[in-house]
Amino acid sequence: MTAVEAPAVPGGAAAVTPRAPRGWTGLVTVVVVVVLAAVPLFLAPFATTTLTRILVFALFAVSLDLLVGVTGLPSLGHAAYFGAGAYAAGWVSINVTAEAPVPLLAGAAVGAVAAALTGWITVRSAGVFFLMLTLAIGETMHQLANTWDSVTGGANGLIGIPSVRIAGAPLTNAGFVHWYVLAVFLLGFALVWLVARSPFGTALRGIRDNEPRMRAIGYPTALYKYAVFVFAGGVAGLAGSLLAAQARFVALPDIGFLTAAFALLAVVIGGAGSLWGACLGAALVILVRDALGPSLGGHGTLLLGAVFVLVVYLLPRGAAGVRLRRRGTS
Amino acid sequence: MLVSVLNGLAIGSLLFILAVGLSLVFGMMDVLNLAHGALFLGGAYLGAAFSGSWGGFLTAFGIAAVGGLVAGAVLSLMTAPLRRRSHLDQALLTLGVAFVVAELLIIAFGDDPLSAAAPPALDGSVTVLGVVYPTYRLVLIGVGAVLAVAVYLVVERTRVGALVRATVADREMVATIGIDNRLVTTAVFAVGSLLATTAGVLGGPVYGARPGLDATVLILALVVVVIGGLGSVRGALVGALIIGQVDTLGRVLLPELASFVLFAALALVLVLRPQGLFGGPAAVGAR
Numbered sequence: 194m195t196a197v198e199a200p201a202v203p204g205g206a207a208a209v210t211p212r213a214p215r216g217w218t219g220l221v222t223v224v225v226v227v228v229l230a231a232v233p234l235f236l237a238p239f240a241t242t243t244l245t246r247i248l249v250f251a252l253f254a255v256s257l258d259l260l261v262g263v264t265g266l267p268s269l270g271h272a273a274y275f276g277a278g279a280y281a282a283g284w285v286s287i288n289v290t291a292e293a294p295v296p297l298l299a300g301a302a303v304g305a306v307a308a309a310l311t312g313w314i315t316v317r318s319a320g321v322f323f324l325m326l327t328l329a330i331g332e333t334m335h336q337l338a339n340t341w342d343s344v345t346g347g348a349n350g351l352i353g354i355p356s357v358r359i360a361g362a363p364l365t366n367a368g369f370v371h372w373y374v375l376a377v378f379l380l381g382f383a384l385v386w387l388v389a390r391s392p393f394g395t396a397l398r399g400i401r402d403n404e405p406r407m408r409a410i411g412y413p414t415a416l417y418k419y420a421v422f423v424f425a426g427g428v429a430g431l432a433g434s435l436l437a438a439q440a441r442f443v444a445l446p447d448i449g450f451l452t453a454a455f456a457l458l459a460v461v462i463g464g465a466g467s468l469w470g471a472c473l474g475a476a477l478v479i480l481v482r483d484a485l486g487p488s489l490g491g492h493g494t495l496l497l498g499a500v501f502v503l504v505v506y507l508l509p510r511g512a513a514g515v516r517l518r519r520r521g522t523s
Numbered sequence: 524m525l526v527s528v529l530n531g532l533a534i535g536s537l538l539f540i541l542a543v544g545l546s547l548v549f550g551m552m553d554v555l556n557l558a559h560g561a562l563f564l565g566g567a568y569l570g571a572a573f574s575g576s577w578g579g580f581l582t583a584f585g586i587a588a589v590g591g592l593v594a595g596a597v598l599s600l601m602t603a604p605l606r607r608r609s610h611l612d613q614a615l616l617t618l619g620v621a622f623v624v625a626e627l628l629i630i631a632f633g634d635d636p637l638s639a640a641a642p643p644a645l646d647g648s649v650t651v652l653g654v655v656y657p658t659y660r661l662v663l664i665g666v667g668a669v670l671a672v673a674v675y676l677v678v679e680r681t682r683v684g685a686l687v688r689a690t691v692a693d694r695e696m697v698a699t700i701g702i703d704n705r706l707v708t709t710a711v712f713a714v715g716s717l718l719a720t721t722a723g724v725l726g727g728p729v730y731g732a733r734p735g736l737d738a739t740v741l742i743l744a745l746v747v748v749v750i751g752g753l754g755s756v757r758g759a760l761v762g763a764l765i766i767g768q769v770d771t772l773g774r775v776l777l778p779e780l781a782s783f784v785l786f787a788a789l790a791l792v793l794v795l796r797p798q799g800l801f802g803g804p805a806a807v808g809a810r
Contacts, residue, residue, distance in 0.1 A: 324611070333783060494622050502620060509608070
């Protein structure tokens with residue numbers, strides 16, 4: 194239904210500034226984008242790569258936030274579409290072409306199609322049933338990836354994904370990959386932001402707050418939920434194609450339950466409904482899992498599990514909620 | 524064919540023991556306990572660690588039972604302050620607990636899959652209607668049947684069961700007639716968790732114990748509960764038997780698509796009866 198189109202013009206990151214600058218928000222946005230774009234010039238390749246991974250995961254978390262925070266659909270299986278996009282982008286890069294827009298479009302399209310195929314049943318349910326159904330769907334996709342050896346590489350993962358190429362030149366340098374990911378991230382973030390800001394997004398918030406009333410005043414709520422589910426699946430697939438471009442390897446855990454749960458954690462840490470909060474949450478999750486995890490003997494999950502418990506008790510509205518309370522503005 | 528049906532029955536009775544706890548806790552406290560699979564995994568590791576003799580098997584059983592009761596009581600206390608919050612918060616909390624428990628189990632028992640042997644005298648096989656079949660799985664079917672009858676009788680025929688059903692139906696009214704329903708809910712949570720850990724010990728010789736098993740069995744239990752209807756003992760039984768057969772048959776007939784067969788069964792039930800086979804209409808969408 195709502196396929197993501199028009200890939201970024203790679204390279205020119207700062208040119209894709211998504212928001213009309215308005216006072217402080219606009220200024221902060223510009224500064225953040227400039228800093229993100231300048232990172233490869235100052236940081237070591239490893240730090241740059243970590244930041245690139247954060248951007249990939251942040252776009253995924255933002256797409257989930259559109260479901261959880263904006264529409265009130267708590268999904269525990271969103272990694273299914275992220276992973277589907279990653280596998281699709283990887284497969285296309287290996288077997289068709291790694292030329293820039295193609296893997297992106299393939300990832301987004303497959304993510305959206307997977308969401309369209311499974312979404313019709315999830316949006317019929319609400320609340321805890323939605324949680325369970327998305328969990329079951331996520332696990333189904335995970336097992337499909339495990340058994341469909343010839344396409345996904347099964348338990349070995351999809352290996353040998355070539356570098357993304359732009360106008361024939363492969364992006365091998367970590368810095369170029371970072372700019373490529375940043376450009377697509379900004380495009381995806383802007384798309385989600387525009388959707389959340391549109392009248393459609395307002396209707397989604399209405400569905401979150403009181404679905405029977407929205408139905409009563411004439412909104413086809415099931416259709417709206419289906420549309421946003423498919424759109425979020427497409428954006429998750431786009432993020433998945435970035436994963437394939439960055440890691441050049443897609444493994445089973447990328448489509449699994451842990452990835453979905455961590456994305457949900459990122460959304461909740463940041464404060465459901467706040468898109469930038471989801472990015473901060475994603476940064477925290479990736480830092481704990483990838484940067485701190487190895488020094489804990491690979492048991493980053495243990496720490497993240499504890500973070501889960503703490504966040505529920507201490508930050509009922511996430512980091513964004515803390516900021517709003519302190520400033521006293523909304 | 525007969526082997527497949529028997530396998531389905533064995534898996535089904537295991538799933539019933541697992542799912543009935545999940546279902547009662549949800550019906551009772553309105554909490555989706557995502558740590559249920561991790562409790563099962565704890566039982567499975569215990570079973571694997573002590574496997575090989577009757578003494579070991581019973582020791583594992585005892586530790587798992589006590590551990591399950593304690594874990595359930597703790598989980599009940601942890602979720603109590605979240606009663607007025609959304610399902611998402613409760614799910615996140617139990618999810619966090621599940622991660623912590625699963626990681627601690629991996630630290631304690633290592634990354635490698637462990638296998639658990641059935642206790643002596645049950646580890647052989649017998650001939651059923653001309654087919655050789657493992658004895659242990661037959662015993663498992665028997666245990667499942669006994670437990671199903673026991674749980675049914677307790678919930679439907681005793682005073683305690685009446686209290687549990689009344690609390691599911693209307694918590695405030697039960698409190699009004701002078702019963703401390705916090706005690707009832709904690710007890711149900713503890714017993715539900717006990718069923719999960721003991722199911723882990725019982726399931727050891729079938730599933731073994733490995734990282735990731737917690738998610739697998741949690742999904743199966745959730746599918747059972749959704750198909751049967753939340754909070755219904757009869758629903759959990761019928762759902763478990765259906766999923767046991769569907770899963771086993773699916774693996775035999777369409778090994779590549781086994782997980783899709785499961786999902787298709789779930790989708791079919793939800794399209795025809797969104798509240799599950801035995802769920803009341805009030806169970807859906809109300810909260």
